[in-house]
Amino acid sequence: MSLAGESGELLEVFQWLTPEQSSEVxxxxxxxxxxxxxxxxxxxxxxxxxxxxxxxxxx
Numbered sequence: 059m060s061l062a063g064e065s066g067e068l069l070e071v072f073q074w075l076t077p078e079q080s081s082e083v084x085x086x087x088x089x090x091x092x093x094x095x096x097x098x099x100x101x102x103x104x105x106x107x108x109x110x111x112x113x114x115x116x117x
Contacts, residue, residue, distance in 0.1 A: 064103050068096035 084090045
């Protein structure tokens, strides 16, 4: 579930944009930072999972 959440946060940046607008996202400094941070979260999660780390909360 964590991967879906992190991926969803990344996709939010592009959700309502046209393909042309999406290709220009990284030209906006604020959005570029947001994309980089969300990508880092996704990659950190994937890297942890590959190493056997569980990010799920256990009651």
